[in-house]
Amino acid sequence: MSLEQQQKDAAKWVNDYSDMLYGFAVQRVNDTHAARDIVQDTFLAAWRNIENYTGEASVKTWLFTILKNKIIDHYRKTSSRSAHELSGDAGQQELFFDSEDHWAANAYPKDWGINYDNRIETKEFYSILQKCKSKLKDIQASVFSMKYLDGLESEEICKVLNITSSNYWVLVHRAKVQLRACLEANWFMR
Amino acid sequence: MSITCKQATDYISKKEEGKVTLLQRYQLWRHFAVCSLCKLFSKQNKLLVSSLKHTTAQGEALTTNEKATIIKMMEQNKEAIE
Numbered sequence: 001m002s003l004e005q006q007q008k009d010a011a012k013w014v015n016d017y018s019d020m021l022y023g024f025a026v027q028r029v030n031d032t033h034a035a036r037d038i039v040q041d042t043f044l045a046a047w048r049n050i051e052n053y054t055g056e057a058s059v060k061t062w063l064f065t066i067l068k069n070k071i072i073d074h075y076r077k078t079s080s081r082s083a084h085e086l087s088g089d090a091g092q093q094e095l096f097f098d099s100e101d102h103w104a105a106n107a108y109p110k111d112w113g114i115n116y117d118n119r120i121e122t123k124e125f126y127s128i129l130q131k132c133k134s135k136l137k138d139i140q141a142s143v144f145s146m147k148y149l150d151g152l153e154s155e156e157i158c159k160v161l162n163i164t165s166s167n168y169w170v171l172v173h174r175a176k177v178q179l180r181a182c183l184e185a186n187w188f189m190r
Numbered sequence: 191m192s193i194t195c196k197q198a199t200d201y202i203s204k205k206e207e208g209k210v211t212l213l214q215r216y217q218l219w220r221h222f223a224v225c226s227l228c229k230l231f232s233k234q235n236k237l238l239v240s241s242l243k244h245t246t247a248q249g250e251a252l253t254t255n256e257k258a259t260i261i262k263m264m265e266q267n268k269e270a271i272e
Contacts (some may be wrong), residue, residue, distance in 0.1 A: 019250070100194065109227050169203070176235065176238070
């Protein structure tokens with residue numbers, strides 16, 4: 001392949017697939033800058049290893065395989081940066097529960113006055129959800145992405161993040177309580 | 191043996207993955223009978239989980255500049271290899 005041809009392909013790859021890859025990454029990575037870096041690294045890695053691309057899978061599939069590996073690396077990094085989140089420290093949790101571990105008076109869940117069985121479809125809701133998710137700690141967001149978007153079992157999540165199952169449940173619990181309160185304040189009872 | 195709201199909300203998440211014991215399930219049921227807040231949390235949690243699962247890309251895109259930067263880096267990279 002001539003250099004000119006390859007350069008055309010570089011532009012074609014980026015124009016055809018970068019938004020798709022970015023959309024996938026940004027939902028899973030709690031930070032738009034990190035998502036951009038991951039997409040960039042994906043293209044560079046694919047480009048460097050172009051000799052290994054056999055053409056059996058489509059370019060799109062090949063790029064997504066690389067992207068997913070980079071996202072897993074990102075999940076791992078959020079875990080190694082979060083040692084203190086995993087300690088027994090109650091931190092934020094104290095805001096939600098009182099000294100007897102019942103709901104604190106100012107954190108009582110409010111009735112949103114909706115049918116809870118109906119899924120919400122509006123775009124605005126999902127953008128608020130994304131904002132509330134971005135307020136979580138990185139490792140909490142990683143757990144949620146793996147659990148709900150990638151459908152991984154808790155055992156696999158613990159393995160990727162190198163955390164214990166009790167760490168995992170504390171992370172899930174705190175993130176849930178926090179996300180619920182954020183959605184209540186910014187969407188349901190705004 | 192009764193449980194606290196903090197335990198109840200934790201069991202609610204565990205129940206989602208089928209990771210509660212029979213005793214915990216019973217304790218949760220007993221707790222709901224006396225705690226409307228946790229019962230409400232449980233309903234809201236279900237909605238939350240289904241929303242989290244159905245999050246889709248909202249048309250996020252890279253800017254033309256960001257794309258151009260990636261293309262340039264790829265081209266330079268290729269030249270460096272050759």
